[in-house]
Amino acid sequence: MKKNIPNILSVFRIFVSIVMLVAMMLIDPMENRLLFILVPGVIFGVGCLTDMLDGKIARHYNLVSEFGMFVDPIGDKILTVFAMLGFIYVGADEKFPFMLITVAATLFREFVVSSVRMVCAKKGKVVPANIFGKLKTVFQMAALTLYFLLVGTRWIVVAQVLLSIAAVLTLLSGMTYVSDLMKLMKQKDK
Numbered sequence: 342m343k344k345n346i347p348n349i350l351s352v353f354r355i356f357v358s359i360v361m362l363v364a365m366m367l368i369d370p371m372e373n374r375l376l377f378i379l380v381p382g383v384i385f386g387v388g389c390l391t392d393m394l395d396g397k398i399a400r401h402y403n404l405v406s407e408f409g410m411f412v413d414p415i416g417d418k419i420l421t422v423f424a425m426l427g428f429i430y431v432g433a434d435e436k437f438p439f440m441l442i443t444v445a446a447t448l449f450r451e452f453v454v455s456s457v458r459m460v461c462a463k464k465g466k467v468v469p470a471n472i473f474g475k476l477k478t479v480f481q482m483a484a485l486t487l488y489f490l491l492v493g494t495r496w497i498v499v500a501q502v503l504l505s506i507a508a509v510l511t512l513l514s515g516m517t518y519v520s521d522l523m524k525l526m527k528q529k530d531k
Contacts (some may be wrong), residue, residue: 346395346398346404347394347395347396347398347399347404347406347409347413348395348406348408348409348412350391350394350395350398351391351395351409351412351413351415351416352412352416353391354388354391354392354395354416354417354419354420355412355415355416355419355420357384357387357388357391357420358388358416358419358420358423358424359423360384361381361384361385361388361420361423361424361427362381362423362424362426362427364380364381364384365377365381365424365427365428365430365431366427366430366431368380368381369431370431370433370492370493371431371493374492374493377489377492378489378490381427381489382486382489382490385420385424385485385486385489386486388416388420389420389482389486391416392413392416392417392420392478392482395409395413396413417478418447418451421447421478421481421482421485422444422447422448424485424488425440425443425444425447425485426440426444428440428485428488428492429441429444431492433488433492433493433497434497434501437501439501439504439505439508440504442508443481443504443505443507443508443511446508446511446512447481447508447511449512449515450511450512450514450515453515453518453519454474454514454515454518457518457519457521457522460522461522461525464525466525471514471517471518471521473510473513473514473517474514474517474518476510476514477507477510477511477513477514480503480504480506480507480510481504481507481511483503484500484501484503484504484506484507485500485504487499487500487503488500488504
């Protein structure tokens, strides 16, 4: 059972993401900010916590698995993208489409990174996660947490700034993956 805990947490994060998105669609943050923070906001926090725990448990107990390496990043993306879609739905960014731009950057990066990983897998190579990818996740989760807390207030600008940084890190991470792929391919030719 212990060896499955990280994978269970990753799958649970996907389930939690769906529940969070539904709650975001049902609770209007402009009408009931506290309920919006306590239900989808706390659910998002639980999802973030499972992201932190599954990797720590897997590394600490040497429980890294192929399934875990596959489902963990998918769970992360589903959690953050579903939260962003929920904020687009509730109209969190009235003046500038921060969420829409970040969702587009995130999806673009994920298509690029998935393609890079597939090409590398066919060549028997693994492109490890890079620092930009890890920073991107931290900034996305921090920004989205602030969105839950600040939606409908003038302080939302703090969350928007963090989300803008996350969008830049998202694109840098994707470019780094492509660069790493090019280096791997050149090594293969030698």
